[in-house]
Amino acid sequence: DLWEKFKDEFDDDCIVHFVKTLEYDEIMANIEKLPKFEAVIGMGGGQAVDYAKTVAWKTHMPLYQVPTSIATNAVFGHRAGLRFNSVVRYVGYVEPVAVYVDYDVIQSGPKALNRSGVCDVLCYNNSMFDWKYAAGQGKCEEKWPYDQEMVDEVKEVYQSVVDNLDDIYELNEKGIRVLTEGLRWGGAAFHNNGWNPRPIEGSDHFL
Known part of the structure; x- marks a missing residue:
């Protein structure tokens, strides 16, 4: 249903694939059949x-992402939630060049679905206390020692x-921006490379 809305924004020679499965083996088989291409655009949920x-x-x-909902931080995360005989595993590693x-588009989607994106940010509150408790119990992984500076950042x-x-409840532009920036931080928390969303001049988009 989305392709009819967006297809005129793409060149005629783009390869369109409608996702029907997230089973790893099936995806690998589909990739083998793809003709030559220069970039991947993920548009949808x-x-x-x-x-x-x-x-x-x-x-x-190179990967470009165009989410049509902000219900989770998945679009900013580096791993894919794939199925192995219907069991979900998070595998791979790829950083998007940009997320648009x-x-x-977000405002035209189900409001309840998009509002639910706050859950992926509100859980940061628990993470701060969990990390501090783990550090106090000597249970932190060596590569992730307790970092007060990062805790202060996530608190902000x-x-x-x-x-x-x-604003998030209303899903106005300010609410969408605030929630998306919160999701971006969590999705990229394990590899924060200073990538920040910025307005695209003269448009109603940001990346």
């Missing part, structure tokens, strides 16, 4: 962005969402 991550990871092609969020991100819950 969670299945589309995870499928796109997998194709980009396996082919070493269109306010109009968490608080920005709490302070703007009314």
Whole structure:
């Protein structure tokens, strides 16, 4: 249903694939059949962005993501949630070149679904206490020692969402931006490379 809305934005020679499965073996078989291409664009919900991550990871092609919902931080995460005999595993590693969020597209989607994205940010509150408790019990992994500077950063991100819950509930442009920035932080938390969303001049989009 989305392709009819967006197809005129793409060149005629683009390869269109509608996601029907997230089973790893089936995806690998589909990738083998693909003709030559230069980039991967994941447009849609969670299945589309995870499928796109997998194709980009396996082919070493640049990845661009265009989420049509902000219900989770999956579009910013580096691993894909794939199925192995129906059992979900998070595999691979790929960083998107850019993530494009269109306010109009998000606002036209189910409000309850998009509002639920706050859950992926509000849980940061628990993570701060869990990490500190683990450190106090000597249970932190060596590569992830307790880092007060990072805790302060996540507290700031968490608080920005709490302070703007009314805008998020309304899904106005401010609410979408605040929630998306919160999701971006969590999705990239294990590899924060300073990538920040910025406005695209003269448009209703940001990346």
